[in-house]
Amino acid sequence: MSAEPAQDLLIGVDVGTYSSKGVLTTLDGQIVAQHVVPHGISVPRHGHVEQDADAVWWADVVTILLELLREPGTAERVAGVACSAIGPTLLPLNAGGRPLRPGILYGVDTRAQAQIDALNAELGEAAILAHSDMALTSQATGPKIRWLREQEPEVWAQARTLTSAGSYLVFRLTGEHVIDHHTGAHFMPLYDPRTRTWTDRFAASVLGDRGLEVLPRLAWSDERAGQVTAAAAAETGLRPGTPVAVGTVDALAEGLSVGAARPGDLMVMYGSSTFFILTQERPTPDPRVWSVGGAFAGQVNLAAGMSTTGSLTRWIVDEFAREQDTAAAYDELFTQAAALPPGADGLLMLPYFSGERTPVNDPRARGVVAGLTLSHTRAHLFRAALEGVGFGIRHNLDALRDLGADVRRVVAVGGGTKGGTWLQIVSDITGQVQELPRVTVGASYGDAFLAGLAAGALTRDDLDRWVQPGPPVTPDAATRAEYDRLYGLYRALYPATREIVHAL
Template sequence: MTPGEYLLGIDVGTTGSKALLIDSRGEIRGSATTEYPMHTPQPLWAEQDPEDWWRATVRSIRQVLEASQAQPQQVAAVGLTGQMHGLVLLDRAGKVLRPCIMWNDQRTALQCAAITERVGLERLLEWTGNPVLPGFTAPKILWVQENEPEVYRQIAHILLPKDYVRFRLTGALVSEVSDASGTSLFDVRRRAWCTEMLDALAVPREWLPEVTESPVVSAQVHAEAARATGLLEGTPVVGGAGDQAAQAVGTGVVHEGIVSVTIGTSGVVFAASEQYRVEPQGRLHAFCHAVPGKWHLMGVMLAAGGSLRWYRDALGETEKAEAQAKGRDPYDLLLEPAARIPAGCEGLLFLPYLSGERTPYPDPHARGVFFGLMLRHTKAHLTRAVLEGVSYGLRDSLELMKALGLRVEQVRASGGGARSSLWRQILADVLGTQIATVNVTEGAAYGAALLAGVGAQLYPSVEAACQQVVRITGTTVPGPASNVYGDYYPRYRALYAALAPEFRELARVVERHWMGNKER
């Protein structure tokens, strides 16, 4: 390995900081993750100490360099990615003023409503491409202003989580377009801070960092960080990307027509777009892509793989015990009988709204439902219905994208759910398109490393980097069941509209009795 041919990707995630070292051929040379806690000091709150991110990042970098026996001069560049939307506040000396308010913090419902009333949904979509959601950054700034005025008075700089790690690595106050898109302060069309939103919320422009494109070198590792991490002083650090955009780069979703579906606890449908598109009702996220001059649309369902895990934990005790005795995976034991059930489960439908829903229904009161149960149905029917229901939910996002004129030529599946051949076939049949898997399984950190390679000029472009290292490992094509699902999907779609009023009434009843029990 010649000097300067390793690439380091750093993922400042929700549970830990991951350092991934690859070579210019895309081969993984080392990986290390250091975990840190999340704090919930009050209901709906989620916070982390930015110092924990830095300590974990330093440890992970040192571990990966030692394990791979890479020399500092062999690291050509560093790419950053991580959890989006978090609010990190610094004073003039660069000191953190309070714990980061994270992406999954839900305390800002009142501030979101106030911003929407002040600006108007139509102008929010025009200016930022997205509605204001509790996880986004702008309403958190207002919350601090209203609830922690002493902290608010000391604000000099606002950063996102990965950009705080950049600050500690380089001393530079810099972000990039994909992560900035999730702040509700960014003009996604123009790829610049939105003056109208800053004025509407009285957020000074000087609080916000410079913004670059994702593969552009933003700064260099400074001497203090070099001593802490073992990296070479002066090593370039590129802009990087938010976690979903970096994940898309890592799986080669950089051209319009290629869509990624990630089935983790949640489900994410991510589509690259050659032009700026906004869903008229704001039901899809519209963000800048990590590829210069391109955008992406994203739909999120809250309980994808999470629905199957709930089902396993609630109804799969027999399979869990058998799996432990035989040294097998309980999911395999659940899914094997489900593969023998006909598509459509003989009229059994499952609504996967176990945690409420985000796309296409931003409804915290939505609930999970098995609909159409008969005496004929077995446990295997229930299992398959969960897989089908999640797949229908993912199709909801894809249909919104198609309605905006987005081409869909191939869907690349990743995440734990994509390891199931049965689920991949159901996805292909429900979505009516080819499902592909790729050789990359390291997620966002891998994409960040590829962005670093572009910044270091080891690749001429993000697209060229993906073409060189990301390979298709398998495909699943739609089969005859596609016609069956075409008949059942409208029935699935009709259920939410029919049940939405009852979801709201049920929530009121549950809250009334829960409060009554609490008082007793």
């Protein structure tokens, strides 16, 4: 009789805005295999940003798992699996757990501004801030739930569960409706950060006559949500009964992937948008940012996010270098941008091409390019975009410090860290040292760690073994005076153009 195979592997899968990625690791974090599946977003009208839950989210997960488990005997060795995804999103499900419409994305989707205004008027902005530890913005899911109730009554009538992207993946794997506290906090004002429970205090203004039973069960990211069902195993190749972690949003998983999990650690994620997560010992509520639960029981995160960063550089490549291979165009533009002086020869950009989240919190904000002349090239535009994002990152760091948050260490992660040019520009603008771990696989690597915790194969102390530091990016003091001057102009540009942009 042959012995059972050792369960010495872990799987993490992350569904991002423009691609999904999976990783197969050993219990000590060594990468065995990876797989990436690209996808797109749907913008049916301005301000509405959506994705199909089955055709994109679940289909990507299935494709990735089948690829990672391709070698015979691999599934039997997997100790646990965890998923993360874009969030917070809103996905209504019918009584059978099937999606009733495409998922409504996180803060880049700005459709619910009228509902934000209505909730603020009905409940009071001060009352909402005191209750939720943050103000209503386009990142909040509660106003989007109200939008769904008001604008799509036929969908609302059939909805029996209101979930998010990562929670839907957990449901497809386990049959369990469960959501992590980090994501749940964004379902404000339905979440009470003091009791860590759903609350009906303001529920009528969001859910109408529905009760809190339409919301998934709350749990911490490293807890076990359930186990892989026979039906999910048949689709994915996973072993039935494999433990599945609760998981979380992509940004929090990305923070874990680079070891940003202790108080004072700030993760800056350079993706299609830029996201910030600061691990704290106690909350510091402020309407400019988001105060949410962390990955582990009792943890608090201060989160912030810019709407259009990597997607802005992609827009420039798509529109101004469409005749080139995308990868080659990026290489050329980064090289050319690195050769230009700070300030891109008099060009300044507000990167608010999809509105802006923190600390501006203006869904009606738009991109502004100031100082254009006939001598400027696409490389100047690209450099101005990199610097515009850098100024936006400095704006967010200033906001965190203004409210008394303790930032002790900055760890960078994400696709925008490749090559170093963008990181150097940001360090020069902010004056901030940025740490860059040797292995920067992304959120899926953090998911694999969560899978190990949920399966009982790892402890939190093992994170130090998984994450090895690389060389830091240090600011160039020679650029400081010029960037300080330009930052002042950047901060003045938004209020100077806001009313014109809103009118447009």
